[in-house]
Amino acid sequence: MSLISGSKRLVEKLTGLKIYRRLPFGVSQFQDIKYLVKHFPIETILDVGANEGQTANQFIKFFPDARIFCIEPISGTFQKLKNNVKANNVSFYHLALGSESGSFEIKTSFDNSNNTMNSLKTPNPVNEGKEFKVEKVNVMTLDMFCKEQQVSEISYLKIDTEGFDLEVLKGGRSMLEQKKIGFIEVEAGMNPDNKYHVSFYDLKNYLESFDYYLFGVYEQFQEWIIKKPILRRCNPVFISKSVAYKFG
Numbered sequence: 001m002s003l004i005s006g007s008k009r010l011v012e013k014l015t016g017l018k019i020y021r022r023l024p025f026g027v028s029q030f031q032d033i034k035y036l037v038k039h040f041p042i043e044t045i046l047d048v049g050a051n052e053g054q055t056a057n058q059f060i061k062f063f064p065d066a067r068i069f070c071i072e073p074i075s076g077t078f079q080k081l082k083n084n085v086k087a088n089n090v091s092f093y094h095l096a097l098g099s100e101s102g103s104f105e106i107k108t109s110f111d112n113s114n115n116t117m118n119s120l121k122t123p124n125p126v127n128e129g130k131e132f133k134v135e136k137v138n139v140m141t142l143d144m145f146c147k148e149q150q151v152s153e154i155s156y157l158k159i160d161t162e163g164f165d166l167e168v169l170k171g172g173r174s175m176l177e178q179k180k181i182g183f184i185e186v187e188a189g190m191n192p193d194n195k196y197h198v199s200f201y202d203l204k205n206y207l208e209s210f211d212y213y214l215f216g217v218y219e220q221f222q223e224w225i226i227k228k229p230i231l232r233r234c235n236p237v238f239i240s241k242s243v244a245y246k247f248g
Contacts, residue, residue: 025216026216026217026218027218028218029185029215029216029218029235029237030058030059030062030063031062032215032216033156033183033215034062036248037239037243037244037247037248038247039247040155040182040243040246040247041155042062042063042066042155042156042182043065043066043067043153043155044066044067044069044151044153044154044155044156045059045063045066045067045068045069045154045155045156045157045158046069046071046142046151046154046156046157046158047059047068047069047070047071047158048071048097048142048157048158048159048160048161048168049071049072049158049159049160049161049162050070050071050072050081050085050092051072051077051081051160052077052080052081052084053070053080053081053084053085055158055160056068056070056081056085056090057084057085059156060085060087060089060090063156064087064089065089066089066155066156067089067091068087068089068090068091069090069091069093069149069151070085070090070091070092070093071093071095071096071097071145072092072093072094073094073095073096073106073135073137073138073139074106074108074135074137075094075135076108078092078094093145094138095137095138095139095140096137096138096139096140096161096164097139097140097141097142097145097161097168097171097172098139098140098141098164098167098168098171099141099167099168099170099171100139100141100171101139101140101141101144102138102139103136103137103138103139104136104137104139105134105135105136105137106134106135106136106137107132107133107134107135108132108133108134108135140171141171141172142157142168142169142171142172142175143171143172143173143174143175144171146172146175146180152180153180153181153182154175154180154181154182155182155183156182156183156184156185157172157181157183157184157185158185159184159185159186159187160186160187160235161187162187162196162197163196163197163198164198165186165187165188165197165198165203166198166202166203166206169184169186169203169206169207170206176207176210176212177210179210179211179240179241179242181212181240182239182240182243183215183237183238183239183240183243184207184212184237184238185218185235185236185237185238186198186203186235186236186238187233187234187235188200188203188204188233188234188235188236189232189233190220190231190232190233190234191223191230191231191232191233194223194232194233197232197233200234200236203236204236204238207238211240211241211242212238212239212240212241213238213239213241213244214236214237214238214239215236215237215238215239215244216236216237217234217235217236217237218234218235218236218237219234219235220233220234221233221234
C-alpha cells in the first residue's frame with residue numbers, strides 16, 4: 001500500500017469517527033473546505049484525470065449531493081474507473097482536456113499498471129528507456145466541455161494529468177476570467193530537477209493572474225526516485241478571491 005493511499009484511508013477512518021476537525025489543517029482539502037468555507041456550496045465537481053476513481057470516491061463521501069464529472073482518457077483505466085465508482089450523481093467521460101481540442105496520441109504502459117507513464121506531455125521524461133504503447137485519445141478544452149455539458153459554474157476542479165495540468169487550465173481561460181470556478185486542485189512539481197510535473201511557481205503565477213490564491217498544500221511526496229529528502233511534488237489547492245472574501 002502506498003503512502004498516499006494509506007494516508008487517505010486514515011482520513012476516511014477519522015472522518016467516519018467524526019474526530020477529524022481536531023487534526024491540523026492540511027490533512028484533507030475536502031474537510032478543510034467544509035470547515036473553513038462552510039457556507040460555500042459544493043454543487044459541481046470536475047475530476048480531470050480521474051484515474052481509477054480514488055478521488056471520486058472521496059468526493060462522494062464528503063459532497064454526496066454534488067454533481068461529479070469524471071474525465072479519464074485511457075481506455076483500460078476508464079473501465080476500472082466505471083467499475084470502482086458507483087453513485088447516481090457521477091458521470092463518466094472517456095476523453096482528455098487540454099489547451100486545444102483535437103485527437104492526440106498518449107503513451108501508456110502495456111499492462112496499464114504504471115499510471116505515471118500515461119501523459120499527453122511531450123516529451124515525457126518518465127517514459128525514457130521504457131517500453132510503452134500508443135493510444136489515440138480525444139481532447140477538448142475545459143471551456144468547450146463546460147459548454148457542451150451545460151456546466152455554468154464549477155465548485156471544485158481537480159486536475160491530475162501527469163505534467164499536463166497547466167495545459168488543462170489554459171483550455172479553461174474563459175471560466176477562469178469569469179471566476180466561474182471556486183476551488184482548483186492541481187499536481188505541482190516542487191523540486192527544480194523534477195522535469196515531469198509542472199512547476200508550482202508556473203501554476204501559481206498563472207492562477208494568480210486570474211485572482212486565484214493559494215488555499216492549502218496537500219499530499220506532499222518526497223523524491224522517491226532518487227531516495228532523497230527533497231520535496232518532489234504536492235497537490236496545492238487554490239481558491240477564487242471572490243469565494244474567499246464572500247464565504248471565508
